[in-house]
Amino acid sequence: MSVHTTLTATGAGPRTGPEPVTGKRLYDWFADSAATYGDTRTALEADGRELSYRALETLAGHLAAALVARHGGRPARVGLLASRTVLAYAGYLAVARLGATVVPLNPAFPIARSADVARTAGLDLVIADAALPGLDGLPVPVLRCDARQPAAPAEPPARGRTAPDDLAYILFTSGSTGRPKGVPVTQANVAAYLGHVIQRYGTGPGDRVSQTFDLTFDPSVYDMFSAWGTGATLVVPTREELLAPVRFVNRARITHWNSVPSVAALAQRLRALRPGSMPTLRWSLFCGEALKLPQARAWRAAAPHSTVENIYGPTEMTVTWTEYRLPPEEEDWPATANGTVPIGVPYPGQEHLILDEAGRPADDGELCVRGSQRFPGYLDPADDTGRFRAPLPPYAVHDGTGPLTPAHWYRTGDRVRRADGVLVHLGRLDHQVKIHGYRVELGEIESLLLRQRDVTDAVVLPVPGRRGEPVLHAVCAGPPRDPEELLGALRLRLPAYMVPAAVTFTGALPLNANGKVDRAVLLASLTQPQAA
Template structure:
């Protein structure tokens, strides 16, 4: 099928038709073939529709992680024609409830009663006992999947600068265009064994699932603890394909397990979510000498990734970049890219803007579109989208990422144009942490900074000004509002935050006062 013409569920169903007896999923000690997984998905999808009164739901939350429920549930929601809205059992109940409200969920599939933390929407429990009961039932008579390419396939909520997460709806045609590019690229087929390192609330998980299932491979899901020993997991699971944030490569290196030749089964190694350094890449390549190593870049709004760079087989042929990172490479051939300097003129260094079939249709709350899109006429006239009118295919998405073009025309990532950071692959608006800090009693102002942690990776540190601020009380308040990856390593209370002559908080002076190294 041509790009944009196939639904996300059809990528799985096509492989189920061709490879029914091949293994599709290994998770929690269970192994399911494509045929077995599809049978379970059909039953769960029928149960989902029945629970909604016989009418296909529009948006369904998924509150499960690293279990059969998580993967069968994801597919069942798609099979019913609904949009998947991943929730995370480890997030505070208040954040999941805020996501459920913003997404206007019809129902939630969860592993157990009480797992929802009172989300305010109906709950469909689909734990191991419920799934066993479904397997024993007669096959349902479901109509064809009603989803169309212009319907929403999934909604990912990203960090928002106002303290409210932003919903990013991705259409079936957007993810189809992505998969049409990447699935053939990675030589996946029966016998391929692919990692699943990302949580469903991170869009890298969609790559994991559907690159595996789109090609007929096996999705191998580690227990959370197994990710603490990446090399051991890769070897034990006999993985052929790996995809993760670069932080896991650094972690393996610090463990002393990333030794030359230590991962002989790998054929493909892909990294994304944050900048991949050349030193990380060299260590990984030496440990997996039979693997082709690739760097992906892309915000959620451009459907997982929009640029790629495959490192040459010989390390001697690798590029040397000014900042020591692996190049982003170039945009996919189906996409258009534009680099604009601070004056809005095309340049070799500036903000990357992208448009094309992978660009999402705009945020769930149209107010968030303001300033994130622009058009540029042939005469150079720029018009920034105000968020009040419909978006068109002419609109470029402003990534907020600064890039430069180095030797050979390769794009290299320089950093953010704003105060958004990536911590171990998670995109975080620092304002999303600052906002709840400012709401606490006695806090006049708050600032959060990305610094270099003891392990050399990015970390978060916070400073507040006010009277009677207690760090432990502030931590307690944040834990009730934020997921673990957004928690600052340290919160320091000061009488006043340092400011420059313009009255703005002086970040450099603050870093010096805190004794931290900027990142």
């Protein structure tokens, strides 16, 4: 067991000192910078607008007042249905200012899914871009705001008081039961996380931080508050700019980049990563899926003044939880068996175990974690069953009958190997996959397929697409039917990245000797790469 790991990624130097400790709450990181920089620094560039720290603080205050008026008092949990506009970011701060829990909702997802999340999360109301369709389909009151002029002037309410165990935000991930699974993250979790990463990446006044992630994707928390916690500027690209990252970096003079590796892969495919083409970058962080060494090599050549770091962490461990900094000299880079950059070592003060299938400590197995960044347990306690292990040997799997404590180990479901003092990610142990950086539980898609007419059984498998990226392919037992009819039904309930690219119909799914569906046989039968 590694309690306070002392080994670090090559070139990063030894760890010294205890885990950073801070009593700050989520809104404090922004408020302190607003008090310091006021009108002298730009806090946000989004949707063609620039707001100083004072202007963004004022707007967040007006929105907070509007939320209180709409609810008839301070709400406890507020949904945020907006994307890449000033409203989205001012709304996030408004909820945090009230001391309420923010629950991001994605406007690109079907409204039925947002309604499911609103019910599951117990939202008091939703703040939404008034231009979005389908808002009447939400089961809670909606504060409709103009994304260009989000709120009329109003006296801002006093900042809400929060305790360390109060929830800062709730994110919803794909769930195996056919419903989204709520991951609550506390103020103390966020404080432990930001206390480390803000110091590590050294943002400050004059720096410009990219915001490539949707607010429903937790790396957005790093982008927002590493900028706002230090007087830097958060710069939000449009959807079109995300397809041309090099052009965006140069247009916006980005100094701190953070994205999924697939963005780098896209730029590489478009031959945009020319040597020296991103001279402003000082830091390049990648997370959300495996970073391949060729991607890192091409990106580093394009950003020669940038330090490239691979970071990893499940949502349940508050954004990211390990770090690996690629050495300055390429000849010192690691050579891993699967061609990926190691995920490195845990942040200071965090703990991890690697357990084999029998629950014994090993150098190759499931990564189990705990520490100040570990979430308190799923929103629905039933989801905790099987997802944790006991604090002490023999590390029994948590069956839900006893209390869940901070000492329990969270089972990431990720297989890792310890090599040369760092961790190498080897893939998922269960049926979750990463599609475009989003974590997808295949069981959720399969559950919805089984609800469709004449489908008696269903399996969803990741297969190689035309460019080698994982693409979902559904195999359904039942009489043949129009695939578009079936996929259309899924599009009403699932975000686009969870809808399979193709469907195959069969009389019955193959079974192995144990009577289980033989996924290996099915995968072997899907020999043709599917279109992305």
